[in-house]
Amino acid sequence: MNLILLGPPGAGKGTQAQLLKDRHGLVQLSTGDMLRAAVAAGSELGRQVKSIMEAGALVPDDIIIRMIGERIAQPDCAAGFILDGFPRTTVQAEALDKLLAEKGMKLDRVIELEVDDAALVARISGRFSCTACGAGYHDSYKKPAKPGVCDVCGGTKFNRRDDDKAETVKARLEAYHRQTAPLLPYYKARGVLGTVDGMASIEKVAGAVEKLLNSGLSS
Ligand code: AP5
Numbered sequence: 001m002n003l004i005l006l007g008p009p010g011a012g013k014g015t016q017a018q019l020l021k022d023r024h025g026l027v028q029l030s031t032g033d034m035l036r037a038a039v040a041a042g043s044e045l046g047r048q049v050k051s052i053m054e055a056g057a058l059v060p061d062d063i064i065i066r067m068i069g070e071r072i073a074q075p076d077c078a079a080g081f082i083l084d085g086f087p088r089t090t091v092q093a094e095a096l097d098k099l100l101a102e103k104g105m106k107l108d109r110v111i112e113l114e115v116d117d118a119a120l121v122a123r124i125s126g127r128f129s130c131t132a133c134g135a136g137y138h139d140s141y142k143k144p145a146k147p148g149v150c151d152v153c154g155g156t157k158f159n160r161r162d163d164d165k166a167e168t169v170k171a172r173l174e175a176y177h178r179q180t181a182p183l184l185p186y187y188k189a190r191g192v193l194g195t196v197d198g199m200a201s202i203e204k205v206a207g208a209v210e211k212l213l214n215s216g217l218s219s
Contacts, residue, residue: 056171113198
């Protein structure tokens with residue numbers, strides 16, 4: 001099963017991708033995580049994208065398409081994957097179609113997580129993650145069971161993303177509405193798009209996503 005999670009920054013793509021990965025044994029392909037790893041490693045790619053990400057703008061299509069193409073070609077993706085944060089432009093969506101066709105793969109579902117802009121800002125500003133294993137948390141909505149200790153690995157250090165500052169979040173939301181939202185009609189026309197109310201609790205959203213995966217979608 002090959003899926004795309006589509007939605008604005010903070011909609012819950014990473015949160016739901018993690019749950020889907022655990023439930024279905026799919027590989028999570030987060031272009032944001034890949035780019036942040038490149039920045040942290042100080043690689044050539046990281047140096048190219050650092051200032052773009054800090055400004056809340058989109059990284060050029062050619063860089064992203066090359067990066068995701070190399071990743072999808074790896075053997076673990078053959079069993080199915082969840083694209084989290086890709087595609088984000090029509091050029092990327094068309095490149096993905098070409099890539100999948102070349103590999104004889106298909107796209108099973110595109111799941112849109114719909115969330116109000118005001119809620120997104122609250123979610124992003126409360127977000128933090130475990131430095132050791134990357135598990136994601138939120139000051140109000142998803143606290144570690146034991147304060148200051150990661151539920152997954154027991155780590156005690158946490159960090160917040162550089163692009164989660166209020167002014168950068170605004171730029172990221174604008175980029176979503178201008179460059180990524182046009183993908184919704186693109187996938188609706190292909191009959192693979194399903195929309196979930198992303199304002200509900202994490203568990204309820206997960207239930208709605210599961211229901212969508214088991215449903216036939218109209219074309
Ligand atoms: P990326 O890392 O993809 O960030 P994003 O799309 O802005 O999405 P986020 O990771 O911020 O949010 P999310 O939807 O995953 O929400 P999460 O689950 O964490 O991209 C970062 C940057 O990289 C871009 O700005 C761009 O520069 C570059 N980039 C990446 N991909 C690119 C591409 N394809 N092309 C060009 N550039 C690219 O949830 C948020 C918080 O809310 C968490 O704390 C969570 O616990 C909480 N939460 C989740 N669900 C719920 C819920 N239902 N109720 C309450 N709280 C919830």
